[in-house]
Amino acid sequence: MPLPQTEMPGRLQAHFAERGIRMTQQRRAILRVMETATKHLDAAQLLRKAQKLDASVDRSTVYRTLQLLKRHGLIDELDLMHIHGEGHYYERKLNRDHIHMACLRCGKIMEFVSDIFEKLKGQVEKDCRFRIVVSRLEIGGYCAGCRGAK
Amino acid sequence: MPLPQTEMPGRLQAHFAERGIRMTQQRRAILRVMETATKHLDAAQLLRKAQKLDASVDRSTVYRTLQLLKRHGLIDELDLMHIHGEGHYYERKLNRDHIHMACLRCGKIMEFVSDIFEKLKGQVEKDCRFRIVVSRLEIGGYCAGCRGAK
DNA sequence: GATTCAGTTGCAAACGAGTCGCAACTATAG
DNA sequence: CTATAGTTGCGACTCGTTTGCAACTGAATC
Numbered sequence: 001m002p003l004p005q006t007e008m009p010g011r012l013q014a015h016f017a018e019r020g021i022r023m024t025q026q027r028r029a030i031l032r033v034m035e036t037a038t039k040h041l042d043a044a045q046l047l048r049k050a051q052k053l054d055a056s057v058d059r060s061t062v063y064r065t066l067q068l069l070k071r072h073g074l075i076d077e078l079d080l081m082h083i084h085g086e087g088h089y090y091e092r093k094l095n096r097d098h099i100h101m102a103c104l105r106c107g108k109i110m111e112f113v114s115d116i117f118e119k120l121k122g123q124v125e126k127d128c129r130f131r132i133v134v135s136r137l138e139i140g141g142y143c144a145g146c147r148g149a150k
Numbered sequence: 151m152p153l154p155q156t157e158m159p160g161r162l163q164a165h166f167a168e169r170g171i172r173m174t175q176q177r178r179a180i181l182r183v184m185e186t187a188t189k190h191l192d193a194a195q196l197l198r199k200a201q202k203l204d205a206s207v208d209r210s211t212v213y214r215t216l217q218l219l220k221r222h223g224l225i226d227e228l229d230l231m232h233i234h235g236e237g238h239y240y241e242r243k244l245n246r247d248h249i250h251m252a253c254l255r256c257g258k259i260m261e262f263v264s265d266i267f268e269k270l271k272g273q274v275e276k277d278c279r280f281r282i283v284v285s286r287l288e289i290g291g292y293c294a295g296c297r298g299a300k
Numbered sequence: 301g302a303t304t305c306a307g308t309t310g311c312a313a314a315c316g317a318g319t320c321g322c323a324a325c326t327a328t329a330g
Numbered sequence: 331c332t333a334t335a336g337t338t339g340c341g342a343c344t345c346g347t348t349t350g351c352a353a354c355t356g357a358a359t360c
Contacts, residue, residue, distance in 0.1 A: 022307060022356060043346075058310045063347060079229065081284070086318070087346055101280050110280070116273055120266040121289075128262055129294035130251050134231070137287040139271075144279035172327060172336060193317075208339045213318060236347075237317060 011035065012092065015074055029053035030065045040078060040089035040109065066090060073134070081140040083107050097121075101139045105146035161185065162242065165224055179203035180215045190228060190239035190259065216240060223284075231290040233257055247271075251289045255296035 012031040016023055029050040033041070041049070043062055050057045069075040069090075078089040081102040099117060101110040117137065124130055162181040166173055183191070183199040191199070193212055200207045219225040219240075228239040231252040249267060251260040267287065274280055 024308065024356070026309070056310080060311080060348075061309065064308085077232075081286075085345080099274065101274065101278065103280075104283060110278065112274060112278055114270060114273060116266060116270040120264060120270055120287075123264060123266055124249065124251065124262060124289060128251065128260065129297070130253075130260070130289070131292040131297050132289055133254060133291040135287070135289045136231075137270075137285070139274060139280070139282055139285045141283040142281040147279070147281050174327070174337065176338070206339080210319075210340080211338065214337085235316080 012069070012074060015072065019072065021068070021072075025054050026050075026057045026061050027065055029057055030062060034069070034075065034090070034092055037091070040080065040091050042087045042089050044087075046090065076134070076136070078136065079138060080109055081138055083140075097135060099137045099139060101141065101143070103143040103146055104140050105142055105149070108143055110143065162219070162224060165222065169222065171218070171222075175204050176200070176207045176211050177215055179207055180212060184219070184225065184240070184242055187241070190230065190241050192237045192239050194237075196240070226284070226286070228286065229288060230259055231288055233290075247285060249287045249289060251291065251293070253293040253296055254290050255292055255299070258293055260293065 012035050013023065013028065016027070016031070030046065032053060033046055033049040037049075043059075043066065046066075047057065047059055047062045050062065066075070070077060074093055075090050076093050078091065078100060080089050080100060081104075083102050083104070084107070096113050097117065099112045099114065101112060102108075103110075121132055121135060125132055162185050163173065163178065166177070166181070179200040180196065182203060183196055187199075193209075193216065196216075197207065197209055197212045200212065216225070220227060224243055225240050226243050228241065228250060230239050230250060231254075233252050233254070234257070246263050247267065249262045249264065251262060252258075253260075271282055271285060275282055
């Protein structure tokens with residue numbers, strides 16, 4: 001299930017340059033992993049993959065870089081309904097928000113883009129006079145394949 | 151900001167009886183706290199309040215009871231955008247799902263019920279052939295009062 | 301290219317939320 | 331009243347994440 005690639009690899013690095021954020025060997029490795037990831041990664045997976053590019057990358061640097069990316073609104077943080085433990089998953093923020101669905105039986109993660117979701121956010125902004133910065137809709141349930149069984 | 155009280159206090163206890171779940175002193179205290187809570191509680195707050203009703207209540211019993219309530223679909227688990235740390239918050243599941251909005255500046259939590267949200271869930275069920283069991287929409291941003299400032 | 305220094309790093313220790321194994325206890329059915 | 335399956339408190343533990351600190355380094359300036 002490849003993520004939609006609506007942005008070029010290298011864009012995260014470009015964002016850093018634009019904003020005058022210092023680029024280091026370690027950050028380059030971590031950003032490259034985020035840019036080329038084809039699925040949602042947690043911090044441990046991100047660390048392992050980044051260490052293949054630069055063996056010196058440390059766990060704490062991964063966490064610090066994730067905070068940095070979050071603060072700049074370049075990634076989204078997900079729970080995926082805590083299907084695999086208490087940790088978090090990360091993905092690059094792309095043009096359009098999407099919904100995450102997690103199958104409680106087979107663990108599959110699905111994504112879904114919806115105009116109704118955009119409309120809902122518009123309603124919240126208008127009716128609640130609330131300025132939305134980040135939104136997260138996660139759904140747990142049973143996917144088409146698992147609905148029949150159990 | 152009181153939660154909508156569309157169910158009577160005592161309903162959680164009634165659910166337990168209906169389903170033949172054993173009722174203990176400690177559970178009675180914990181359920182009573184959940185039933186009368188006027189805001190979202192985390193496990194530590196729930197423990198403190200429950201201990202005022204029954205001093206013997208232990209942390210692990212609180213967690214075990216929360217798992218039980220979750221498994222029976224009687225409570226919802228929230229992150230509230232991790233505004234106050236990594237823990238979780240709990241609230242009784244009421245008739246209608248609602249959206250949670252967290253102000254990134256003042257920390258206020260707001261709730262919002264929307265037909266469009268119901269419609270969106272309907273779309274997911276239909277278009278993705280996905281049977282929804284639990285859903286969570288959390289939004290971070292700036293509330294009406296804080297939008298001007300900063 | 302050398303100098304400078306704020307920003308960044310690895311390390312190890314600490315943290316907080318949540319879980320678990322176990323022996324003692326207790327709510328409920330018979 | 332008894333039997334027993336379910337529940338409890340306790341303490342030790344796991345796991346994801348954060349922190350303080352001394353050493354290092356990117357990049358701006360000369």
